[in-house]
Amino acid sequence: xxxxxxxxxxxxxxxxxxxxxxxxxxxxxxxxxxxxxxxxxxxxxxxxxxxxxxxxxxxxxxxxxxxxxxxxxxxxxxxxxxxxxxxxxxxx
Numbered sequence: 409x410x411x412x413x414x415x416x417x418x419x420x421x422x423x424x425x426x427x428x429x430x431x432x433x434x435x436x437x438x439x440x441x442x443x444x445x446x447x448x449x450x451x452x453x454x455x456x457x458x459x460x461x462x463x464x465x466x467x468x469x470x471x472x473x474x475x476x477x478x479x480x481x482x483x484x485x486x487x488x489x490x491x492x493x494x495x496x497x498x499x500x
Contacts, residue, residue: 414439465489 428435
């Protein structure tokens, strides 16, 4: 195993620490898992921007579970979310 030092934005480092505590894992374990997912996605030809958009869509869908949403409205929200316009999605 190789040891490395990484510099992270403060907010990202805090999220990483909180996740490690919540999951009962070491920071290096979570970092390794995240990097492996990134490289697997890249190897499959998936751009990191697409992964970010998918994550945004999943977060949006998770927040919509609490209320019933007509399918036509949900389709519009998802189309906007794919364009990565969270504000417009939430306004819909």
